[in-house]
Amino acid sequence: MHIVVCIKQVPDSAQIRVHPVTNTIMRQGVPAIVNPYDLFSLEEALRLKDVHGGRVTVITMGPPQAEAALRKCIAFGADEAILVTDRAFAGADTLATSYALASAITQIGKDQAVDMVFAGKQTIDGDTAQVGPGIAKRMDLQLLTYVSQVDALDLMTRTVRVQRRAEGGVQVLTTKLPCLVTMLEGSNEMRFASMDNMFRAARYQLKVWDRVAAGIDDVGKIGLKGSPTVVSKVFAPQARTQRAEIIDTESGEPRDIALTLLSKLFTQHPKLGEAISKRAT
Amino acid sequence: MSEEKRVPVKKAGKGKYELSEQLKAYKGVWVFVEHERGEVHPVSWELLGEGRKLADTLGVPLSGVVLGAPGLATRRFCEEAFFHGADNCYLMEDAVLNNYRNQPFTKGLTDLVNAYQPEILLLGATTQGRDLAGSVATTLKTGLTADCTELNIDMENRSLAASRPTFGGSLLCTILTLNYRPQMATVRPRVMALPDRDNRRLGSIVEHPLGLIEADIVTKVLEYIPDNRQDKPQLAFADIIVSGGRGMKNPDNFQLIWDLALMLGAEVGASRPVVQAGWVEADRQVGQSGKTVRPKLYIAAGISGAVQHRVGMEGADVIIAINNDPNAPIFDFATYGIVGNAMTILPALTQAFKQRLAMAKMAG
Ligand SMILES: Cc1cc2nc3c(=O)[nH]c(=O)nc-3n(C[C@H](O)[C@H](O)[C@H](O)COP(=O)(O)OP(=O)(O)OC[C@H]3O[C@@H](n4cnc5c(N)ncnc54)[C@H](O)[C@@H]3O)c2cc1C
Ligand SMILES: Nc1ncnc2c1ncn2[C@@H]1O[C@H](COP(=O)(O)O)[C@@H](O)[C@H]1O
Numbered sequence: 001m002h003i004v005v006c007i008k009q010v011p012d013s014a015q016i017r018v019h020p021v022t023n024t025i026m027r028q029g030v031p032a033i034v035n036p037y038d039l040f041s042l043e044e045a046l047r048l049k050d051v052h053g054g055r056v057t058v059i060t061m062g063p064p065q066a067e068a069a070l071r072k073c074i075a076f077g078a079d080e081a082i083l084v085t086d087r088a089f090a091g092a093d094t095l096a097t098s099y100a101l102a103s104a105i106t107q108i109g110k111d112q113a114v115d116m117v118f119a120g121k122q123t124i125d126g127d128t129a130q131v132g133p134g135i136a137k138r139m140d141l142q143l144l145t146y147v148s149q150v151d152a153l154d155l156m157t158r159t160v161r162v163q164r165r166a167e168g169g170v171q172v173l174t175t176k177l178p179c180l181v182t183m184l185e186g187s188n189e190m191r192f193a194s195m196d197n198m199f200r201a202a203r204y205q206l207k208v209w210d211r212v213a214a215g216i217d218d219v220g221k222i223g224l225k226g227s228p229t230v231v232s233k234v235f236a237p238q239a240r241t242q243r244a245e246i247i248d249t250e251s252g253e254p255r256d257i258a259l260t261l262l263s264k265l266f267t268q269h270p271k272l273g274e275a276i277s278k279r280a281t
Numbered sequence: 282m283s284e285e286k287r288v289p290v291k292k293a294g295k296g297k298y299e300l301s302e303q304l305k306a307y308k309g310v311w312v313f314v315e316h317e318r319g320e321v322h323p324v325s326w327e328l329l330g331e332g333r334k335l336a337d338t339l340g341v342p343l344s345g346v347v348l349g350a351p352g353l354a355t356r357r358f359c360e361e362a363f364f365h366g367a368d369n370c371y372l373m374e375d376a377v378l379n380n381y382r383n384q385p386f387t388k389g390l391t392d393l394v395n396a397y398q399p400e401i402l403l404l405g406a407t408t409q410g411r412d413l414a415g416s417v418a419t420t421l422k423t424g425l426t427a428d429c430t431e432l433n434i435d436m437e438n439r440s441l442a443a444s445r446p447t448f449g450g451s452l453l454c455t456i457l458t459l460n461y462r463p464q465m466a467t468v469r470p471r472v473m474a475l476p477d478r479d480n481r482r483l484g485s486i487v488e489h490p491l492g493l494i495e496a497d498i499v500t501k502v503l504e505y506i507p508d509n510r511q512d513k514p515q516l517a518f519a520d521i522i523v524s525g526g527r528g529m530k531n532p533d534n535f536q537l538i539w540d541l542a543l544m545l546g547a548e549v550g551a552s553r554p555v556v557q558a559g560w561v562e563a564d565r566q567v568g569q570s571g572k573t574v575r576p577k578l579y580i581a582a583g584i585s586g587a588v589q590h591r592v593g594m595e596g597a598d599v600i601i602a603i604n605n606d607p608n609a610p611i612f613d614f615a616t617y618g619i620v621g622n623a624m625t626i627l628p629a630l631t632q633a634f635k636q637r638l639a640m641a642k643m644a645g
Contacts, residue, residue: 133415244618
């Protein structure tokens with residue numbers, strides 16, 4: 001059983017503060033973390049390995065410092081880690097990213113065939129949820145997104161059964177390996193890193209692949225050149241135009257304020273007033 | 282790689298962008314009509330409303346795209362699409378399209394695009410829409426912009442200008458797909474307004490075969506377990522929402538939010554810190570990393586109005602803000618503001634609404 005997990009290093013958004021005046025993100029000193037959604041996928045992969053044996057390889061495409069995120073995954077129990085890094089990848093959108101990752105995973109498969117690929121549901125910085133489906137399509141893997149539970153895996157028949165979150169319900173699906181799974185948040189809880197794995201992570205020699213090692217010969221398909229989308233501008237959102245009408249009463253009594261507000265609400269927004277009144281019955 | 286790294290690197294460039302003759306043949310705006318268990322997801326109608334504007338600007342038809350099992354229900358979805366603004370519908374009926382599955386839907390939608398060549402293809406940013414959009418865009422090798430909050434036409438280049446939050450939501454960026462077609466985008470439910478329904482509108486249906494049999498499809502649906510709708514918050518479609526923020530200080534005070542909501546038959550919402558503190562379940566979070574809502578009335582108590590919260594609720598018709606800080610950003614965009622202590626204002630409001638409703642009951 002060979003599982004590849006795609007992870008991405010992202011800025012920790014919980015520690016990002018918004019500048020109160022300029023409304024821009026203050027990202028100085030914001031630590032980088034493994035994309036939180038990816039950890040649900042990594043944990044699920046590790047659980048499958050616990051039961052079925054085999055190995056888990058983590059992969060990321062990113063700048064050299066993304067190495068830290070891979071090491072973290074080794075500490076959690078991943079067996080191998082590959083950093084795919086090359087200047088030629090700069091400026092990649094999701095189409096170019098899925099191409100590069102699919103090529104790299106295909107290379108990994110030459111060493112030992114890949115049975116399952118896991119990706120995060122989405123990233124917290126790009127937030128597109130497109131890279132997973134993109135990799136699956138390019139590698140012709142069955143796609144299982146928003147999985148809340150892997151019910152069963154049978155390596156003899158090479159089938160897997162999962163529960164997938166759909167709109168308004170849960171689909172129970174079976175499919176054949178190889179497949180690509182993205183896990184829903186909260187579907188499991190990441191284990192603690194064991195002492196042994198932490199030591200291993202510290203010493204671990206990760207593989208660093210450039211474009212060529214990742215099996216990519218057409219630079220037209222990666223980075224900026226391979227990206228159909230272009231960012232044409234960045235701007236601040238427009239606020240609603242008016243400032244609030246402040247409800248003031250001479251007495252300043254909550255009761256008076258509430259009554260004043262209600263009379264405004266019901267006279268100036270008759271439709272809303274009607275909708276509220278209907279609730280009386 | 283991340284959005285931010287892409288920002289300054291590649292500019293659309295000055296002046297007009299010439300499409301190749303082959304890509305110029307792509308015409309029209311399409312909306313994928315998503316349905317599950319015999320019900321169309323309202324985001325599809327919201328997108329038809331938005332698609333209508335884009336199609337009119339471009340002077341092209343607006344089409345619905347319906348994939349489903351053969352039968353009256355599926356055809357009724359086409360009719361519904363006309364009522365919501367579509368000029369025509371592309372219909373693909375096949376028994377294997379009975380439940381959503383990635384493989385047959387990807388093939389179906391991809392084949393339709395290749396056969397009839399739309400310039401714009403819009404889908405809801407739902408579990409189904411996101412699953413499908415990523416696969417279709419990769420198959421077609423075209424650009425896809427996720428979770429857009431604004432769609433416009435850049436007339437100079439005759440292209441879709443799709444805007445979405447970036448930098449953690451504090452800024453928006455506009456993304457173009459210049460020399461690839463179709464231009465694809467997904468939009469979250471409730472971001473766009475539901476268009477008025479016009480039951481007299483008619484349209485034509487173009488049918489196209491899928492050309493797959495069940496044996497070709499690797500993934501099988503064994504079962505579908507519907508959610509118990511009663512015990513799940515239905516924030517996205519609530520008419521009235523009463524929301525509380527960190528300013529409510531503790532879970533006991535937060536009960537005042539529930540009291541008012543109960544009185545009004547409203548849903549309870551919350552800002553992120555309230556969810557993180559565990560006072561309410563995650564389903565109730567409003568904002569960029571929570572739900573987008575579009576109620577008729579949104580009452581926000583003890584919420585500062587940070588941009589990540591605002592993007593989720595500023596589509597409300599009327600916003601009432603209660604905050605003891607006269608400089609809180611929420612007063613910059615609320616309809617009515619009450620500067621005061623939420624702990625005393627909320628009970629007074631609950632009482633006042635109670636009287637109003639009692640009066641309405643007597644009268645009506
Ligand atoms: C990537 C990212 C995503 C995010 N996503 C979301 C999201 O989806 N939703 C969301 O809500 N936030 C989100 N946030 C967090 C957001 O930036 C704000 O931190 C959050 O909205 C603030 O919540 P708040 O208004 O409840 O708290 P605060 O900002 O602390 O505001 C509390 C307010 O209560 C007022 N107050 C205090 N006491 C009283 C009183 N007695 N009576 C009346 N008013 C009182 C204060 O004046 C203050 O204005 C996100 C942040 C990031 C970085
Ligand atoms: N540069 C990357 N390297 C490795 N995996 C990635 C990368 N970008 C995205 N992914 C994977 O794809 C998922 C979805 O990312 P996104 O489409 O950006 O929301 C992530 O959770 C990762 O598992």
